Amino acid sequence: CGVFGVVGVQDAANFVALGLHALQHRGQEAGGIVSHDPAEGFNSVRRFGYVRDNFTSQDVMATVPGPLAIGHVRYSTAGSKGQTAIRDVQPFFGEFAMGGAAIAHNGNITNANALRRELIERGSIFQSSSDSECIIHLMARSMGRSIPDRMEEALRKVEGAFSVVAMTRTKLIGVRDPLGVRPLVLGKIGDGYALSSETCALDIIGAEFIREIKPGEMVVINDEGVQSHFPFRPQPSKFCIFEHVYFSRPDSILGGRSVYETREAIGRELAKENPVDADLVCPVPDSGTPAAIGYSLESGIPYAMGIIRNQYMGRTFIEPTEQIRNMGVRLKLNVNRALIEGKRVILVDDSVVRGTTSRKIKEMILDAGAKEVHFRIASPPTAWPCFYGVDTPDRDKLLAASMSEEQMAEHLAVDSLKFISLDGLYRAVGQFQGRDKACPQYCDACFSGEYPVTPSDMIDRGFEM
Ligand code: 5GP
Ligand code: SF4
Ligand code: MG
Incomplete structure (x- = not known):
């Protein structure tokens, strides 16, 4: 909110x-x-x-x-x-x-x-x-x-x-x-x-x-x-680290730095951790755009708007039902075929939650004639629900809750799928020593499962930490 x-x-x-x-x-x-x-x-x-x-x-x-x-x-x-x-x-x-x-x-x-x-x-x-x-x-x-x-x-x-x-x-x-x-x-x-x-x-x-x-x-x-x-x-x-990744607007200032700059740094870190030989770096707009720019700058692989977003659609994730969300991807995003055809494409997105977006986008990119599809994700795998104000679905709907990185890549049938590490994300948001394991500098529960506040209502309802 x-x-x-x-x-x-x-x-x-x-x-x-x-x-x-x-x-x-x-x-x-x-x-x-x-x-x-x-x-x-x-x-x-x-x-x-x-x-x-x-x-x-x-x-x-x-x-x-x-x-x-x-x-x-x-x-x-x-x-x-x-x-x-x-x-x-x-x-x-x-x-x-x-x-x-x-x-x-x-x-x-x-x-x-x-x-x-x-x-x-x-x-x-x-x-x-x-x-x-x-x-x-x-x-x-x-x-x-x-x-x-x-x-x-x-x-x-x-x-x-x-x-x-x-x-x-x-x-x-x-x-x-x-x-x-x-x-x-x-x-x-x-x-x-x-x-x-x-x-x-x-x-x-x-x-x-x-x-x-x-x-x-x-x-x-x-x-x-x-x-x-x-x-x-x-x-x-325990500021929400996901505000840096996705939730806040890129032109806002958080912790003395523009969210845009942080996201670009996340993209650079992602490129350092997970390089791959390819022809183009494309963002999944808008949420993946600054990270894709960072990835391109760091890797030297040209940036291109291989996917165009219809500006009259809102955020897909925020649509309450699965059905609308499924439709939503096509209503919102379309492949820029002329750029994609015959290319090895790196797609950069901020997160994979249920995998709906990534699955649809992969299909669209392959339909447009891409030779290879490599996903690079600007956050670690979302394996745990958020109880502090971001609407992640129940744990059993989270792809990363039951699958390893390799299994997710197989499930989505892409040439590769890599996530930034939790330490890499901390470095990119300005914690140059990485994540302090004894006392993490941010809330990162949706990635680590370490909840800084016990979600007592959810535990009453049977949620297991
Ligand atoms: P999926 O399609 O994998 O379920 O969701 C991932 C997509 O949802 C990403 O493109 C991301 O930009 C978007 N997204 C929108 N809102 C949220 C949110 O509250 N949490 C997460 N993790 N992703 C969100
Ligand atoms: Fe942010 Fe923590 Fe919620 Fe993840 S679990 S979205 S880091 S508040
Ligand atoms: Mg998105």
Whole structure:
């Protein structure tokens, strides 16, 4: 998901809509905006579909006036299978003794089932099936005297990944979980401030990127400025390494470096680890493009756009059903036959999950007359599901859960298939010594099976680590 908030500007919701549009790659199912205006109070609008189709008309935007607003773009993950209902669309709103508050959450709460059960037993009435709603109910039960105090208390009971943007009548609040699994950044716009999942959304509104919110940090922003504190027990940070590989936009800055540069470095590392004699390096667009450029630069094999992407299609992976995803590959990608015919082609993609994309693309490339097909993947084999906010399927659907690299190559019937090593990936993201086995510098659970937060709900349901 993507979260965004602005305080201290006129018609804040317009900026939020722009910000959400820039974060659309983080969630395409639905979006919502809540605003506050001193005269009109709180208002909200929540819709299915793209930001550009929902939050551009004057009529709609006029319903969310005021100098303070937050928003969310949704992508449903582990806890919430099936079709999204409008009541699951964030931000969520709660009315407390000291006034209202709205929250937008990116991540996944790994003890949400247990919390929900407990809260329901004690009388909470849930409106949605979303794990994030627990935060509102925990806040309602808190005895804290201010909304930030209540939020703090609520979030101390929550396990898992959360980057939260919240608002009261007068304050914009940002919090990152103690491991800092999902990103969150702070920007300055005019006399006001913005909080965003990624810096690309600050760019679109002309805000200046100030800094990342730190793991475990809470910032409370009002007219007087930004107050920061650290309400959680400090822990070694575990930022999601897959944000570098796939999730974030290439024009965002993560850890002081553009995601594009990191992906290019991943491609170079991939070429060093897994060279092969071939005529062309082609990306599987768009997610494989920077890594393919890196692979080409390192290997000296020419880069070519052997596959063309239809720009009017969204991210295939985010389509909820298998059938749509299967179709999706052809709707989205087409082979540039003229370039491919008679060539030995290296295809670079960011990841292999179920293998749907790679299988289809191989067929298309061979149909177009390629002589050889070599897959090079910019992440290690995805052998474990993510429980922290990226929607990987159940373990039995992951190709790498039951097959070795060689078996996958055979299964996909390609001339070769190679993945970057976990150490190689760490080097490429800037950890030049590689992965610290005793205390990995990132979350890499989907590759290593080492979960930095015990996914207790999933274990209750029988998941074996
Ligand atoms: P597959 O087709 O193997 O199931 O999925 C791999 C493709 O899904 C890659 O091209 C990758 O770009 C894309 N993808 C989109 N979203 C995700 C995600 O959340 N996780 C992973 N691992 N891959 C994703
Ligand atoms: Fe990121 Fe993978 Fe960890 Fe999920 S399991 S947070 S996708 S590194
Ligand atoms: Mg892709």
